[in-house]
Amino acid sequence: MPHHLALALTGFLLLTLLTLGLGLQLRLWQTARRWHHLLFFAVVTGVLLSGGLAWRAGRTWLWLLPALGLLLLMPRTRPGRGDHWRLALVSAAAFVLGAWGSW
Numbered sequence: 001m002p003h004h005l006a007l008a009l010t011g012f013l014l015l016t017l018l019t020l021g022l023g024l025q026l027r028l029w030q031t032a033r034r035w036h037h038l039l040f041f042a043v044v045t046g047v048l049l050s051g052g053l054a055w056r057a058g059r060t061w062l063w064l065l066p067a068l069g070l071l072l073l074m075p076r077t078r079p080g081r082g083d084h085w086r087l088a089l090v091s092a093a094a095f096v097l098g099a100w101g102s103w
Contacts, residue, residue: 003059006053007050010049020036020039047068051065059102064099067091070094
């Protein structure tokens with residue numbers, strides 16, 4: 001069940017990413033910007049890996065595609081603005097639903 005582990009690890013990374021993003025939005029940590037970007041790429045990689053492992057295990061991997069699509073739209077938004085954090089929350093919700101569907 002490596003896809004369960006990948007989903008759980010990606011969920012943890014996503015939660016950390018959202019926490020750092022909230023801290024940046026509230027201007028609590030200005031030095032966390034690099035970590036925020038690194039975690040974003042780790043979450044995208046985790047969603048891809050989770051989908052691949054779910055496919056390999058014969059699980060429903062298509063549930064993760066909306067989360068991946070929304071995450072890939074994230075660079076089109078401007079950080080610090082409302083559309084950026086709204087898209088981040090919608091992406092997180094799509095990942096939670098996708099993880100639930102492919103579990």
